[in-house]
Amino acid sequence: MAQTSSHVDSEDTVEYWLFPNISEDGDQLQELEAFRTRCFTFIQDQSQNYIWHEDSINLKVVTKRTAGDNPPHLYGKTRYGCNVEDEWFIVHLFRSFSVTENDVVIRIVDSDGDFLLVEAADILPRWANPESCINRVFIHVGQVHMISIADRPSSITPLPSGQPSLMDAVHIVRSMPHLTIAPSPIQEPIRQRIEKCVSQIDSSLHRCNVFVPASVAALLQSYPTLVAPAVHAFCQRDASQLQVIRAMRFFPPETRVWTSVTFTKCLYAMLVHRNYQPDHRTGWTLPPNGDPKRTGSELGMKLAVGFELLANEESLHQQGGDYSLEMDSRWNRFLNTLKEKGFFQDFLESSQPYNELLEKAREFYMNSVGVEGPAKKPVILRLMQSVFADIEKFKKEEAHLPADDDDSWLSVDPATLDQILGDKFGLLGVDDDEAKAEILPKLETFLHRKSDYEGLTPSSGRKKSRKLSHLAPPSASRKTSTLSNTSDVSQLSNHIGFDPDSFASAMQGILDFALPEDNWDLESNSSCLSSYSEEEEGGELVDKEMNNYMQTMDQELLSTDVLRTSVDNPTRKESVMSEGCESFSDVENFQPVKIDSAALESLLASYTMQRGGPGPASILLNQLNLPRSQISASKKQTD
Structure with missing residues (x-):
């Protein structure tokens, strides 16, 4: 099985590859089968009486002849159905096995790709996305390893910049683990998720x-x-x-x-x-x-x-x-190997404990040979x-x-569901007024930004306002410095004194002295533009028509609750009613329109309706780098 795609076809299936350190000159098939036996014995010992929802772990031998360009390995695929805890229990078993077999490199993916990184999504480096992470995320000696991409062209690194082959990736992780081991802020949430799965086996x-x-x-x-x-x-x-x-x-x-x-x-x-x-x-x-x-x-x-x-x-x-299993020579060879390794302990053949172990060995073999x-x-x-x-x-x-x-x-009622979501996402313990005061400026700043076809890039690293910087989680403030040290590669380029992040922040500080050119209301913009078009008759007619149109729209807005629900701004109504460029002449008294409270309430209501699931409101609020606790506090205040 040479298949190494990053995404599994079925949404309820997890795939895994185990790459042992197999010598090229020896009998690869015999070494792989011995390695599979050790793996099965370890898994059986760690998962006694564990009730798999659908399939248990199975491992097929893939030699160099059938592996293509990939190294010899064991491959398996498990359906976990609607019980996602089986998936994380598999991660736990392979992670523990990699500690006992410290030369094995393991790759695990599901329909989401490298799902291990989902647990650390908030603190991943900027280069990490489902496409760039292909063949870059592994488990080795109980730790998650990431083959990083250079964060700047000047970096001198032995790591590949493009998508590495599995052969190269496995060699890099095994030979240079100090360069590929993920930092502790990424390791920790993954470790916590694994420990949570193991600790809840009995309660499930x-x-x-x-x-x-x-x-x-x-x-x-x-x-x-x-x-x-x-x-x-x-x-x-x-x-x-x-x-x-x-x-x-x-x-x-x-x-x-x-x-x-x-x-x-x-x-x-x-x-x-x-x-x-x-x-x-x-x-x-x-x-x-x-x-x-x-x-x-x-x-x-x-x-x-x-x-x-x-x-x-x-x-x-x-x-x-x-x-007929009894007529299968591979099964007989596998069974004899288990007996030699002491898998059946000292139980008498045909006894109940012996038959229990025999049935598990049979199930493992059936799954493995396909x-x-x-x-x-x-x-x-x-x-x-x-x-x-x-x-x-x-x-x-x-x-x-x-x-x-x-x-x-x-049976789960709405109140219990809210409590579950609160315990999971931390929706309590924040001052309502403070949370709302922080969300409004962030939302206003977000709405004035422009995006390319891939969407907005979070501005937590470069354009973060001093006023809002304390809202970021502790890990976010250390994101750049920590993730840039993912490996020793960054140390090779420390003699280069140019820091693009510091340079961008300094330039932003200089540009902050400029007037807020993009926060004027549409009426003053349209009317002021007409003063620059007097040289062209056609342009003057267009501007005059646009000016009349904008004034009519402003009058309609005044008859609604949109402007009344805005944060108090006594000069707003007068500026909207002014004509021509009169509002532009008083730049010192310029006050931009603040975010509509009704819009904020609608946004928070939409977020609440999603009940923690994905949707437009959660995506927008995540782009603002807002913790869920502040979102919940603002929702309670608006209620």
């Missing part, structure tokens, strides 16, 4: 008691991760499977018992909200609505249907005889042979089952 689970056939209860006790494929099988069923569901040949409802099952909250929500009306001929009996056991009985019925569909699909596949279709599904029928459904035992345990977890988290 939901435990409840369900009424299921005894065989299902035995399978879930021995293989708790089977709950995920069973839920997906139930939710993805179609009309062609109704006959299978009606028969319930493998898991009849007559043997139902109560047992405790652990879901992820995502799987639990999927199962609860998927309606299902069973066929009365099947034998499903449910308590009436309102009965405390109603929910557990419904969930158990849905789980049993999911297991039935998986078992039926496996049965059909066995009859077809398309693929087996699709029913052969990739869990072998429910084979696993049933390794468990014993002791109905009497389950009956005795029913009295000691733990209580169900509270599922009130399924």
Whole structure:
């Protein structure tokens, strides 16, 4: 698999490449397979009983013959569905693995590209965008590495200025890590996001008691991760499977018992909200609505249907005889390597702990070699042979089952949503008057700026006003100095005394003595321009017509609330009513129009309606470099 695109086709898929330090003269295939075995053993040890929403980690061997221009590596792709925490758990596993295998270089992307940098979006260097970051972001020895682009033409650097090849990029990270390691302001938010994912694994689970056939209860006790494929099988069923569901040949409802099952909250929500009306001929009996056991009985019925569909699909596949794992020489070689590495510990063959590890090894191998279709599904029928459904035992345990977890988290009212957004984005603790006073000047300055076809460039670095500089986050004030030291490359050019940022700031300070030429009202501009066009008759007619048009528009504005809602300016109405160039003659008394309070209220209302999501209002306010806390405080004041 030589594919190394920056963007994944599917929005719910993450791709990863692991580049070990493989010698060119040795047996690359053997070295890669040994490396994959070490990786699988490490991942299995770190993710025991972790419930993957859809796919687990899988790794394919890509030798030099099939890698093209890329170095030999392991490649994998995982669908995480609607549970994005799986994606970050994969990052955690590979980041930890890179510490034990300190010569491996890892690249991880999803449909957003190098999504690791999204966590540090506010403090990235100016050159960093989805296109320029291709083949520049990696994980090495537990740290994020960025192959930076020179920030000025005078920089003397061994790093490539254009898009590097993967071969060159991996070599640079491995041989010059001191030049590519990302600064701590970028490392820290990524580390916090990873730690948050790991710390919330237990809190993301939901435990409840369900009424299921005894065989299902035995399978879930021995293989708790089977709950995920069973839920997906139930939710993805179609009309062609109704006959299978009606028969319930493998898991009849007559043997139902109560047992405790652990879901992820995502799987639990999927199962609860998927309606299902069973066929009365099947034998499903449910308590009436309102009965405390109603929910557990419904969930158990849905789980049993999911297991039935998986078992039926496996049965059909066995009859077809398309693929036999035992006849695969690569699987036998992989299994023998696991035994030599002590993967199965000292468990006896065919024992329950041995079978659990064997099933996980089988699943990993199936995903890695690219087996699709029913052969990739869990072998429910084979696993049933390794468990014993002791109905009497389950009956005795029913009295000691733990209580169900509270599922009130399924319902979120507007007040709770506001609190969640407040906790996530920090929307509290700012003085209302001060926040509004800071937003207005920034908004006015923003509206007077011009942009190219790519949009406005944030002015946090060069044109920042002294009055507003204290609003920037602490990291923003250090952005230029910190990110310019991303590597030791910048030290090579320190003897050059020209600092473009300081030069631009100095020039801006000089130009600040000029008159505010772009803040005059449109009426005075249009009327003053007519005084310069007296030499041309055609121009004079156009200016006179435009002047009349602007005066008419000013009169219409005076009859509305637009000017009345502006920040108090007693001379504004008189200046609008003046004619000709009378307003221009009094430059010393010039006062530009301030931002309309109604416009600000509308902007903040639009931001609130977005509820933290992307949209025009959030994009505009982000361009102003306004913290979300000040935006929220201004919204509370306008309310």
